[in-house]
Amino acid sequence: MTVMAAVLFAGPIIPPAIVAMVPVVLAIVGNLGEKTVRWRMLSIPLGLLTLGLVLVNLSGLAEALGGMSIRVVVGIAISVGAVLLWTVFALTNRTALAARPTMDARMWTAMMMIGGAVEIMVFMPLAASTGLLNLTKIGIRWHDFAPVLLGSFILAVIGSIAGSWAWTIAAKRIPVGLAGQLIVTETVFATFFGLIATHRWPTWPEALGVISIVCGVVSALKVLQTPSSFKQVSAKEAVDMHAPASQAKSPH
Template sequence: MTLGLLAAIAATFSWSLLYIFPGLVGDYSLFDLAVVSYAFAGLGSLLVLFVYRNKVRHLRLSDWVCAALLGFLGYIGYFFLITTAVLAAGPVIPPVMMGSVPIVLAIAGNMRSSSVPWRAISGPLVVAALGISLVNLSVFDARSATAVPPTTSILFGLLASLLAIGFWTGFGLLNESALARRPTMSPMLWSAMLIFMCSVEMLAFIPVGLYLKLSHFAGHPGGLAGTQALMVCGVIQGLGATLAGAWAWSIATRRLPLALSGQLIASGTIYATTMGLLINQRWPSPTEALGTGVLFVGVVWSIHAFYRRQTLLATRGRIIDVSQNE
């Protein structure tokens, strides 16, 4: 369980970088960053697939189809839904709604596996949800209220946000099942398959992004000038936050119940908030500080609850073994 916890923490930390890099690429858009990062992630996944080439030869078509579906749910489709939600409803409401993903995923995971009694997990869930709400509510300040989208646009953004929540919840559940059906599959190989298929899907979506005018690259006045930040962030995001993050999450998925790993996603909010404050060189607001502290308590409480459950089951198992031997 310890390795699973470390892997989940590593995955959520790497994913928290996704909230930081868009503000570091200058005039380039989130879509431009995604294209560049998936290009590097695809190259990295190809290298991993080459290393595992002997095992790749024995993969079935169903394995690749499953990887493509999961890659679309958890990465490409999720990305475009979030982008659509922000474009339609503005930059405030969608991130607040997406803060519910760790809680929804934890509830869905425990409903399916019943890995821990609800009375033991309900407290950490409520505390974590409160912390996430407080952190996200901090975005509702005077600066974010300068432009209010039309009601129909906001409703469309809300629908896209709900679909995004469904996509990531479905990804978490289906990915756990897919790995359970492939007990001998290396987490690194599985992650490389997912990200490689994501890179292929991103290639297919480039025309869609250009049609929706999501790219700022074509109209950038400097052409290739000023792309250093975009390339550096793309390399780190592609190889670190995307490929390495997927690998760490595959390890966590195999070693932890989804009810716990789902809640650990919430820790990404702590990392992203902390790094954002450091980059902006400011102290947290009272709401941000309170929300981050409450969220930290909820995550630690959740880990303690699952550790306690694991210890209890291990103790019962030893008692049963002793009684049978007697």
Template sequence: MLAGVLYALVAGLMWGLVFVAPQMLPEYPAALLSVGRYLAFGLIALPLAWVDRAGLRDLSRADWLEALKLAAVGNLLYYLCLAGAIQRAGGPLPTMLIGTLPVVIAICANLRDHQRDGRLPWLRLLPSLLLIAVGIACVNSVELDALRRDSGVDLGRYVSGALLACLAVACWTWYPLRNADWLRDHPGRSPRTWATAQGVATLPLALLGFVLLNLLPGAGDSGFAMPLGPQPVRFLLLMAAIGLFASWLGTLCWNEASQRLPTALVGQLIVFETLAALAYAYLWRSEFPAWLTLLGVLLLVAGVLWALRVKPELVAAEGHAG
């Protein structure tokens, strides 16, 4: 249990980095940030794949197809939606909506996986879910109040950012549940090998996306300097950093946590990503959070700790022999 929680914490710290990148490169299209990040992830995975070639050879065609699906939805599509949401609605709203993932995933996993993992009693789980939800509301209320006071906000752009953030939530509700299915169905396989396989599967998708972005009519007509933009060195270094730390290391740590913890519990530990993203955002702004934000952080942590005290109850097999 402790090892699983620590792995989930490190994954959250790594994944929080991806919320800062769109704010550091606001002039870059979300699609370019997405394919750039995962091109870096795929290239980083190649030497790792050579080291782990024996484990990768054991993967079947069905396994590689699953890795491709996870890469397309949980990597490229998720980050395309998230980066676009942050650039359109600012950091607070997307962080708030992504922060609902612990609640959304816990509910979905408890409904779907109770036969495999045991059922977390709803009445005992409810206080932790409420603490997390109230904590997320507190953390974001200060930011949203400031945003409402800004008369220059484009409502249409803001709404489109909210919709993109909701799509990102959908992608990352599907991804950890589907990823946990594969890991739990293959307990003898290395989480490191599976993380590397997803990186290898991501590379051709990201490469195709990068080529299409550069071939699209009018790609350079907006004054944006394709293919690397107006800050090529910063772009390359940032993509390499989040490709290594957020994509590969974060996925590896999450896989380790997914093999050790019930899906309903590991889903709630995504709250670490929200906390890390908020911390990095305030560091980037050189601001100290308001007291209501700090209260929200404490509620989030309390909700996670409460959830870890809830033990799954075995469920009798459904159906009877005829």
């Protein structure tokens, strides 16, 4: 919802570029909280991912920022809010899963989908009051809208349900600081799909950006396979990390 609002204010270029920084922000904030991966081992993947994201979005951002206005500034602020919300969700989700180690990933995914459905139900009255649901009245015929509706359904099944299930499994098995870096591959896929849709080859910055992102993901995977990348946590520290605040401190 925040991304949609950001696009309405700032256009289709700036918000996706800002939201694309979620993996980098999540990697930094996640490792600040968990402190499980050595920063020295994270520096190369983070550097490559950041460089790649900047290069992929460079031309679009330069063009979009050329028409800076109060409306665009509001869109940028909403985009930053979207990044913060995504980061809070990922960290909260990780904490909740850590407190429930026996939770089945399919059950957890189903609960998230139910939560999303409740949010949609809350949003429906607002959408109805603003006329967003009156497709026929704003010139969109149902038979023309059917392909969009079908595409949305497929995206919901593959992107939301299957994606959430995969994220739940990853969140239970690897640190958030590394899991966040791996989801940057969505930017690569989005770039490829965008090039196919516009029937063109990538520019040199876009091509170098994709290569940099892929190298960053490969570096992150290498960190996962290197035992020395992870800090050793004592048994007492492990208990303190997962214990409630009221139990972690001694009454004395």
